[in-house]
Amino acid sequence: MSAFVTPVVLVVGVGFIAAVILTLAAKFMAVPVDETAAHIREALPGANCGACGYAGCDDYAAALAADPQGVAPNLCTPGGASVASAIGTLLGVDAGASDPMVASVMCSGLTELTKRDMEYQGYKTCASVKQFFGGPNSCKYGCIGYGDCVEVCQYDAIHICNGVALVDRDNCVGCTLCAKECPQGIIHMIPAKSRVFVSCSSKDTGKHTKDICEVGCIACKLCEKACKFDAVHVVDNIAKIDPVKCVNCGLCAKACPRDIIHMIPKPKAAKPAAAVAAKAEAAAQ
Numbered sequence: 001m002s003a004f005v006t007p008v009v010l011v012v013g014v015g016f017i018a019a020v021i022l023t024l025a026a027k028f029m030a031v032p033v034d035e036t037a038a039h040i041r042e043a044l045p046g047a048n049c050g051a052c053g054y055a056g057c058d059d060y061a062a063a064l065a066a067d068p069q070g071v072a073p074n075l076c077t078p079g080g081a082s083v084a085s086a087i088g089t090l091l092g093v094d095a096g097a098s099d100p101m102v103a104s105v106m107c108s109g110l111t112e113l114t115k116r117d118m119e120y121q122g123y124k125t126c127a128s129v130k131q132f133f134g135g136p137n138s139c140k141y142g143c144i145g146y147g148d149c150v151e152v153c154q155y156d157a158i159h160i161c162n163g164v165a166l167v168d169r170d171n172c173v174g175c176t177l178c179a180k181e182c183p184q185g186i187i188h189m190i191p192a193k194s195r196v197f198v199s200c201s202s203k204d205t206g207k208h209t210k211d212i213c214e215v216g217c218i219a220c221k222l223c224e225k226a227c228k229f230d231a232v233h234v235v236d237n238i239a240k241i242d243p244v245k246c247v248n249c250g251l252c253a254k255a256c257p258r259d260i261i262h263m264i265p266k267p268k269a270a271k272p273a274a275a276v277a278a279k280a281e282a283a284a285q
Helices: 002-028 035-043 057-066 080-091 126-130 148-152 177-181 206-212 222-226 251-255 273-284
Strands: 101-105 158-161 164-167 187-191 196-198 232-235 238-241 261-263
Touching (some): 035 057, 057 080, 126 148, 148 158, 148 177, 196 238, 251 261
Antiparallel strands (some): 158 164, 196 261, 232 238
16 A cells, blocks of 8 residues: 555655745746736737837837837837827827828839840849849849748738739838838838829939830939929939928829829728718619
């Protein structure tokens, strides 16, 4: 009997001692949890995109909790105004105003509109292709088109179409991941309210651009002359628009002979729910 009882007692005793040690360790070695940071983390979308300037949502939440007066609560671009407001409420601070941002690809060089210097057969990522003589396209400033930006986008907001990345503004949350991933640096973040942008990044001379691309900016300055608000200037052979001064009039887009200044149509105003219901009722009768 003792041969059976003794091992059981030893096992139970060892287990009890281990439980006591673990309990004491959990009590005396516990890391304090910042409840404020935890609540902020719950309010954040969890994209961990780094658009706020921090390594991820956890770091941003910790920074806000540690310095609510010094760290702005509206840095989370994917979360937008609703998240900023929630964080402001938690911290008792003014969330402040923030303009939503969207990604825009500054290139219109579709495959059929540009010349190529070679056919690349290696590992097909934009980063690797760029290391090989700057890529297969004659224009060394444009979109390489192998979709590194597509791979990092978590919102299905960017796709490769005919060799060029195109952004779906309805899906884009302004997280900046695609802009950071682009080895060409041609994906720019612009205010969502800006409906005019230059879809080209070439710094080549107008003559050279004409030879290799049917839609590249030739630095003719017609857009600059057409603008009545001093919002467009040609710098380094490429037209650039100041979103602060731009009023979305579209005069520059109309003047551009290369059609690389794009004017995004203004969204149609939603009809009042009452009007929609009345129309549906009339149709039913």
